[in-house]
Amino acid sequence: MSAETVNASDSIQYVTVFIGGQLFGLPIERVHDVFMPESMTRVPLSQREIAGVLNLRGRIVTAVDMRRRLHLPPRTDGNPQMAVGIEYRGESYGLLIDSVGEVLNLATSGRESNPINLDRRWASISGGVHRLNSQLMVILDVDRVLGAMAESLAA
């Protein structure tokens, strides 16, 4: 555990993930599981961010390609893909990410709002930034990641 770890009650635990080299954090209570997506079925005619659907222990999970969602180029390193399982409005989603890092316990006081010059596409799904010793962690706002996709359908 690193120096920024605190045990106060005003702290949040984050599951950290890497997407395109950037460190992101998801509030731990939103993360149901972390899994390796297998035998994904593509969904013709779907939004481009949707990588497909897959069977996770009997549930049908919709996989969202976070790289596409964040307008990052597709992966080329060939390492196995990982996914973070979350629930949104009663449905199961899997966010496809590059890799999973450790779980960090961060004080809410260390959270800063998005820098104003942050890419708006990113700013719109980020809940703020934590300064860690070695790097910055962007807080991924799961509701906004999926909410904007659902809205774009309704539009």
Add this chain to the structure above:
Amino acid sequence: MDDLLREFLTETNESLDVVDVELVKFEQEPNNTKVLDNIFRLVHTIKGTCGFLGLPRLEALAHAAETLMGKFRDGVPVTTEAVSLVLSTIDRIKAIVGDLEATEQEPAGADRDLIGELERMALSAKQPAKDAAPKDPPKLIDADAGPKHTAGEMLYQVLERPLRPGEVSLDELERAFRETMAEPSAPAAEIAPPKTEAPKVEAPKAVAEKRDAKDAKEHKEPDGEIKGGVASQSIRVAVDTLENLMTMVSELVLTRNQLLEIVRRHEDSEFKVPLQRLSNVTAELQEGVMKTRMQPIGNAWQKLPRIVRDLSNELSKQIELEMIGAETELDRQVLELIKDPLTHMVRNSADHGLETPETRRLAGKPEKGTIRLSAYHEGGHIIIEIADDGRGLNLERIRQKVIENGLSTEAELDKMTETQIAKFIFAPGFSTAAKVTNVSGRGVGMDVVKTNIDAIGGTIDLKTASGKGTTVTIKIPLTLAIVSALIVECAGDRFAIPQLSVVELVRAQSNSEHKIERIKDTPVLRLRNKLLPLVPLAKLLEIENADPNAKVATEDDGFIVVTQVGNQTFGIVVDGVFHTEEIVVKPMCSMLRNITMFSGNTILGDGSVIMIIDPNGVAQALGTAVAEAVTTQDADDEGRAREAAAQTVSLLLFRAGTMEPKAVPLSLVTRLEEFSVDKIERSNGRDLVQYRGSLMPLVYFDAISQRRETGAQPMLVFSDAGRSMGLVVDEIIDIVEDRLEIEVASERMGILGSAVIKGKATEVIDIGHYLPMAFEDWFHRKEMKVENLTKTLLFIDDAAFFRNMLTPVLKAAGFNVTTCENASDAIGLLEGGRRFDIVVSDIEMPEMNGFEFAEHIRRNPRTRNVPLIALSSLSTPASIERGRQAGFDDYVAKFDRPGLIAALKELTTYQMGIAA
């Protein structure tokens, strides 16, 4: 809510429904004591319970109604007015019960009006001789010549009669009631408040409850007589519990399937035998749970007799409602969904179908019209027929209406059969009712019925004969949870097609008798002297195989799933067919629910997820949902007149690669040319022609497009700044004036989306995709301009070509686009007070370039907050950085259409988020 109250509400609602039906039946057969007993008993139970629970309003109403019915029992002749009065009392009770359900309190209010009427009628009711056997109304009615006022003692006499065999418990029950409750026939005594007798009420209550439980079971046979003696064999279970159980069993079935799949791969597995047993048990469990969800269709019909009775009074028609097969069972979920459509169709039959008595007499038919409802099982489906012996559909009026509404042309109608024309009544907003009555003809009608039936995977069919009547046949699956589906393969993926709509499978091979033929690129199949329109699934789902050779092979050499939706038959061409499997339909994730081609998804035995094809969605995609007779080969000629819109555009229609017509704004096309194929030369790996003294590269529409061997090759020539490119097409169809409104945006490369052009779904092509195929640097020399639609968008580009090209893209993304040729005009607009939600600017422009423009905008306080997107061919990190510094919010490469749309979407939604 109090358990006791909830129980009361459930039971009362059920009882009231039965009373409705029974009363109508009673009106028709006033001599049927069984029916009357049943009604009497139900109303009495309601009354008793109300007193017990302290619901004085309900109690008073039930009591007054009961008193009147007591008179019927005593042999007073049954009149329509009396029954109507009792029915309206039942309606009032229903309303109060409804309020009670919502608020848990009996609503305030008085029912003196109804009670007074009931009392008056009970009082004035003429009674037959006092000594007539009370349980023998036929005699009573015959004997009603000598009406006399009867005293309240009458009822006690009833009790004194000897108990009939088989009715023992009912009589006991009634006596129990009698003993506790005042049963006077005189209104004065009627006010006797049961509450004062509460201690006595308790005792019979126990008996009543026992009987009630019995009633619940007997609702299935409304005139079933109480057999008595047997203790309650049924319990009430909450629907949620059953639903939950069903879900769990569905999961179990899936897991079982998965296990079976695994064992299939291991020949000598020791698991085989126990698994077989598990499999059997699962199947039985599934069946058992399904059974708990099954309900007789009669439950959905329960309200119909009452509706028909009211209608026949209202419309002054004599209507007989016959119901056959009310005991046919189906899943309660399906039952709920078909209730309303059925009611609607019965109303329609009564209102439009059946004639007035005089008309019927003149036509030599019995005055009483008949509506016959019947239900029966057939395979895994239930068939419901609604037939009337009325005048039949007025095909002439339907024809007129079809032409008026522009649904089809006269010439097409001439080719259609009567049934096909009749089916236009299922088209949205279609109503031939000359006048709008409060019964039907409100313009929402049969289309809603069809939509509802479609939604549960059912089909609807219709037969009509002038002067003889109309029959509507509905075929629906018994259950929605588990369906049998055909698993097919297409472009490497598997899909499920519900077996319900599959008629047959045909193997098509180029050398067999079943071969796919083409009419103007439209694939069709000759099947038993009929021409079957075909649609390749890959094309439908836009998952065409990357390998062009494989594609050609499968187009002519595949399996055709002959599918029927309503009267419409078409063939879905797939690469392979596996087997049928019982699948548990799971709803699509809400983010995928917009895809009309799929009705859900499921997990197969091998654990993989597959999409379930929705045949209705496919039929709609074929564009023939209503005019099914119009096979695709003459669909080309179909030209529906659309109202001239303010903004029509000249569009060039052509065909290339696939059978769908494609369109491109004519203003983008420089010339239409045709070159003899031997003029096409190959050089440096690409096709070229000599055109106006220079070499023009040719671009093929897609990899599938076949190069012609002989003859002439039509092409569209695009020129800009001295460069030309030829886009090779199969055929130039037409130049039309129409609105260009892209209704369905496309994610496919080269297609902007689909628009309705001349009444046909047409793909609008994205020239921007093809230009770089001719000259990779095409965009690098030019810039673009933008417009917008619902959100206002300012697009600055110095080249007219790109302004024209991107306008449809931006419109498709929902913007109201204003264009400017240069940055200074744009600044003029912005500083002149025009407000834009977003500005998209080219970078490389003469005079003021995009960077300078952005800096200018950001300096001015009035405009500094407008989101700015740079659109440029210079997408190097350095230029992107330069763009950021200049103040652009986003920087998109010129040919990155999805990127542009995504950037627009995000910037505009972000802005709105701030505003909110």
